Amino acid sequence: MTDAAPGKLNDPFPDPPQHGAAHEVAEGILWLRLPLPMALDHVNVYALDDGDGWTIVDTGFASRTSRAIWQTALDGPLGGKPVRRVLVTHHHPDHIGLAGWFQADHGAELVTTRTAWLFARMLRLDEQHRPTPETIAYWQACGMDADVLARRAEERPFNFADMLAPLPLGFTRIREGDVFRAGGRDWHVRIGNGHAPEHATLWSDDGDLVIGGDQLLPSISPNLGVYATEPTADPVAEWLEACERLSAFATPGQLVLPGHKLPFTGLPLRLQQLIDNHHGALRRLEHHLEAPAPAAGCFQPLFLREIRDGEYGLALVEAMAHCLHLWHAGRATREVTEDGAWMWQTTR
Numbered sequence: 001m002t003d004a005a006p007g008k009l010n011d012p013f014p015d016p017p018q019h020g021a022a023h024e025v026a027e028g029i030l031w032l033r034l035p036l037p038m039a040l041d042h043v044n045v046y047a048l049d050d051g052d053g054w055t056i057v058d059t060g061f062a063s064r065t066s067r068a069i070w071q072t073a074l075d076g077p078l079g080g081k082p083v084r085r086v087l088v089t090h091h092h093p094d095h096i097g098l099a100g101w102f103q104a105d106h107g108a109e110l111v112t113t114r115t116a117w118l119f120a121r122m123l124r125l126d127e128q129h130r131p132t133p134e135t136i137a138y139w140q141a142c143g144m145d146a147d148v149l150a151r152r153a154e155e156r157p158f159n160f161a162d163m164l165a166p167l168p169l170g171f172t173r174i175r176e177g178d179v180f181r182a183g184g185r186d187w188h189v190r191i192g193n194g195h196a197p198e199h200a201t202l203w204s205d206d207g208d209l210v211i212g213g214d215q216l217l218p219s220i221s222p223n224l225g226v227y228a229t230e231p232t233a234d235p236v237a238e239w240l241e242a243c244e245r246l247s248a249f250a251t252p253g254q255l256v257l258p259g260h261k262l263p264f265t266g267l268p269l270r271l272q273q274l275i276d277n278h279h280g281a282l283r284r285l286e287h288h289l290e291a292p293a294p295a296a297g298c299f300q301p302l303f304l305r306e307i308r309d310g311e312y313g314l315a316l317v318e319a320m321a322h323c324l325h326l327w328h329a330g331r332a333t334r335e336v337t338e339d340g341a342w343m344w345q346t347t348r
């Protein structure tokens, strides 16, 4: 991998594994995939060979399909050896979905950050049949279209409980600066933020490999969203801080094993692209907000394309995140309308 040109992204493994199969991407490190029922139709997971068992990194959604694929992999490429540990990069259901199943049914130990565990377990237990008043108020603050709001108010919302196996009590914490041994290597734990709070990334001590989760993705920009749980959060600032901090450890030859899409090299360039993309979006937004608008009125300058129905929710929380970032930085003001929408306007 060391001959990768600096300033260039490469994908040395262009063919993803079939469901239940695995590709060895480095000695003792297997790459597997699980399906997701969304536009982003897969998640990458990794199995690290510990000799008498496996450490797996991330799990896919909890579903009958995912469990069947895991069983095929366990009986096939994983050679019938037990999964002793599940390391979860962050609390999103496509990553932590089956962690509880591995704990309860396979006797595995769950290893993750404290925030990831707390968020996942809290949201798993907080099942809602209709959106809460706080969520409705937050959607109004975003300026959600009245007809979309009326429809969503009568629908079952996105529930972690629908995609996550129950999480038993107890986990092992990893934090910034820890060294974690798995797959015949020592890995330095470095913490990302912005896409998910306290997102773990793992950097091999020999400098060859990085397990990136959704913090380090090629070709797609991770969603930065604000939710009713913390309606004035500034994940864009946290994201930019993490990208800049992690850049100090990035080298052109490292093979990055991401949570989605293909393994890649060229991490210094990729981090710079991720940083530049948000600064560009913020400048366009600042220009757009010379006339006041709610977050829901900012899709075009931010995303530079039409947002389809299936993307509306993610686009809305990401638009809110960018408006809030301008506000926190003193680059925009906020006024509340009679119907509860926050109208943003550039300060100049």
Ligand SMILES: [Zn+2]
Binding pocket: 090, 092, 195, 196, 214
């Ligand atoms: Zn994620």
